[in-house]
Every structure is written in C-alpha cells, then in structure tokens.
Amino acid sequence: MKLEERINVLTKLGRIMNDIGLERPWKGFELGVNKEEYEQLVELVNRVKIYNGWFTPAAVRTAFKGISSWLNEKDLLAWIKEYPTPPKQPKTVAIIMAGNIPLVGFHDFLSVFMAGHKAQVKLSSDDRHLFPALVAIMRLFQPKIDEWIDVKEHKLESFDAVIATGSDNSANYFETYFGKYPHIIRKNRTSIAVIEGDESKEDLEALGEDVFTFYGLGCRNVSQVWVPEDFDVNRIFEAFFKFGDIANHNKYANNYDYNKAVYLLNLEHLLDNGFILFKEDKKLNSPLGMLHIARYSSKDEVENYIFEYRNKIQAVVGKNYVPFGKAQQPTLDDFADGVNTLDFVTKL
Numbered sequence: 001m002k003l004e005e006r007i008n009v010l011t012k013l014g015r016i017m018n019d020i021g022l023e024r025p026w027k028g029f030e031l032g033v034n035k036e037e038y039e040q041l042v043e044l045v046n047r048v049k050i051y052n053g054w055f056t057p058a059a060v061r062t063a064f065k066g067i068s069s070w071l072n073e074k075d076l077l078a079w080i081k082e083y084p085t086p087p088k089q090p091k092t093v094a095i096i097m098a099g100n101i102p103l104v105g106f107h108d109f110l111s112v113f114m115a116g117h118k119a120q121v122k123l124s125s126d127d128r129h130l131f132p133a134l135v136a137i138m139r140l141f142q143p144k145i146d147e148w149i150d151v152k153e154h155k156l157e158s159f160d161a162v163i164a165t166g167s168d169n170s171a172n173y174f175e176t177y178f179g180k181y182p183h184i185i186r187k188n189r190t191s192i193a194v195i196e197g198d199e200s201k202e203d204l205e206a207l208g209e210d211v212f213t214f215y216g217l218g219c220r221n222v223s224q225v226w227v228p229e230d231f232d233v234n235r236i237f238e239a240f241f242k243f244g245d246i247a248n249h250n251k252y253a254n255n256y257d258y259n260k261a262v263y264l265l266n267l268e269h270l271l272d273n274g275f276i277l278f279k280e281d282k283k284l285n286s287p288l289g290m291l292h293i294a295r296y297s298s299k300d301e302v303e304n305y306i307f308e309y310r311n312k313i314q315a316v317v318g319k320n321y322v323p324f325g326k327a328q329q330p331t332l333d334d335f336a337d338g339v340n341t342l343d344f345v346t347k348l
Contacts, residue, residue, distance in 0.1 A: 197230075
C-alpha cells in the first residue's frame with residue numbers, strides 16, 4: 001500500500017471519529033459510510049462501558065476527538081516527511097496495547113502503519129472492542145487493510161520487532177520474552193503540574209482537565225502538583241468545583257471512598273472537597289481520587305525533582321511546560337516516554 005493510500009484511509013477515518021467525538025449525527029455519504037455503518041460505531045461508543053466501566057461514552061468520545069486531530073493529510077505528511085520512505089520489504093511489528101484509557105495504543109499502530117510496516121496487534125482485555133471497530137471502518141475504504149493489520153486474540157507469532165506497553169511488573173516479563181527482538185518496552189508513568197502562584201482561575205480550571213480526564217487513569221494525567229510554599233490550595237479546590245460530577249461514577253467514587261477511609265484510619269492529614277483528596281506529599285504517584293501537593297521554596301527544587309524522576313514522569317504541565325488543559329491532547333510528535341516510535345520503526 002502506497003503512502004498516499006495510507007494517508008487517504010486514515011484521513012477518512014479521522015473525519016468519522018471527529019464527528020462521533022463531537023456527537024454529530026450522520027451527515028450523509030460524504031463521510032464515505034452509510035448511516036447504518038456510522039450508527040453502529042456510535043452505538044459501540046455508547047455500549048462499550050458494559051465491558052469496561054471506565055470507558056464511558058464521554059471518555060471514548062474524548063479519545064476519538066484526540067486521535068482524529070492527528071488524522072489529516074497535512075499533519076500526517078509533515079510528520080512522516082523527515083523519515084525514510086516505506087521499505088520494499090515491510091517488517092511485522094507486534095504491538096501490545098495497554099487498556100487503561102480508550103485506544104491508548106493507537107499512536108503506536110499509527111507509527112507502524114505510516115512507516116509502511118505490518119501491525120500485529122495484541123489488545124488488552126480491558127479495551128478489546130474499539131480498535132477492531134476502527135479497523136472495520138478502514139476496511140470499507142481499503143479492502144487490502146487486512147494485509148497490514150492483524151489483530152491477535154491469542155499468541156503473537158512471526159514478528160520482527162515489538163512495541164509493548166504495560167506496568168512495571170509486566171515490563172519485566174516483556175523484557176524476558178521479547179528482549180531478543182528490536183523493541184520498545186514501556187513501564188508505569190504519571191504526570192505532574194507546576195504552579196507559579198499567579199495563575200488565573202481559568203488556568204486552574206484547565207488543570208482540572210489534566211487531573212480528571214479519563215478519571216485520572218492515564219499516564220498523562222496529573223497526579224502531583226507543585227506549588228509555592230505560601231500558595232493557598234483552596235484556589236485549586238474552587239477551580240475544580242466544575243468537575244464534581246465525577247463523584248457520580250461508581251468506580252471512581254469507590255476508589256475515592258476507599259482511599260479516604262484508609263488514610264483517615266492512619267490519621268493522615270487530608271483536605272477533602274467531596275470528590276478528590278489533597279495530601280501534602282512529595283511522592284510522585286498518588287492513589288486514584290487523590291492529588292499529591294508538593295510545596296517548593298525555589299524553582300531549582302522543582303527542576304531537580306523533574307530530572308531525578310525523568311524516567312517516571314510522562315508530562316509536566318504548567319506555564320513553562322505543557323499548557324494547562326493540554327496534557328491529554330498530545331500531538332503526533334509527543335511520543336510516549338520520550339522514545340521516538342516513528343524513528344524506531346522506520347529504521348527497522
């Protein structure tokens with residue numbers, strides 16, 4: 001399949017994902033699919049929470065909108081132009097996808113597909129419905145798509161390289177099993193934010209998007225906020241008020257209630273607004289439903305912390321970093337763990 005054919009099918013997929021992400025009704029055959037095909041995908045977006053309670057329609061639509069922002073001819077051409085042309089003899093790249101947020105492994109697939117290689121995809125049991133549905137849409141535009149995408153329900157086989165994403169524990173298994181192949185293996189990561197002190201209410205509300213989108217389950221979700229020593233954290237509480245409906249999600253509420261009970265039994269000092277707990281702690285990772293607050297006396301202290309934990313931090317949010325509200329809106333060049341996936345696969 002030629003590069004222009006790949007971009008063409010991705011662009012058409014992107015238009016459909018964008019419209020569904022924006023909750024638009026089928027607008028006609030200009031999308032390249034009929035009403036039934038379009039509404040089947042909409043129905044899956046609304047139904048997938050049955051299989052994974054975290055994958056609410058709003059969460060899936062957010063994922064669709066984020067991915068669709070990549071899938072346009074201009075950005076895809078600009079992204080691939082610095083890399084070698086697709087090989088005459090394509091390789092098969094095994095992609096082991098995580099399932100913490102909807103379609104979290106799509107960027108890996110996109111890198112492999114744009115590089116002209118074949119993707120052998122092993123889905124997480126937590127997210128096994130959405131990606132095959134997108135492949136089915138791509139098949140409508142390009143019958144040869146099955147030659148390039150192979151979704152495996154069981155064992156991976158006959159591959160040349162591996163991209164695997166999982167926990168710290170699963171990464172050890174991946175290293176043992178796939179270490180002899182060219183590989184990218186990712187472990188647990190999280191994100192932090194840095195407050196200067198002069199942020200507006202709008203900035204802090206945008207920070208709430210970085211904390212609460214996907215219920216805090218993504219590696220790009222902020223789990224720790226650095227604030228000046230004299231900063232009043234009630235400003236953050238007030239800005240977060242608009243996200244209070246998150247407490248109506250049973251799985252999130254259960255985590256929040258459990259962590260609240262555990263820390264109160266241990267006589268830990270907490271601040272509580274009814275749907276998120278604040279705990280002053282310089283530990284990087286916080287439990288779900290809790291945000292760690294770390295106070296600093298100098299910016300050097302923050303920069304030293306970021307450097308020390310650079311292999312554990314996915315993104316840093318703040319005025320001089322990733323803009324507030326944009327942590328869950330990575331661009332094509334925002335490679336997970338800072339490892340250029342496209343460079344990796346184009347050099348196979």
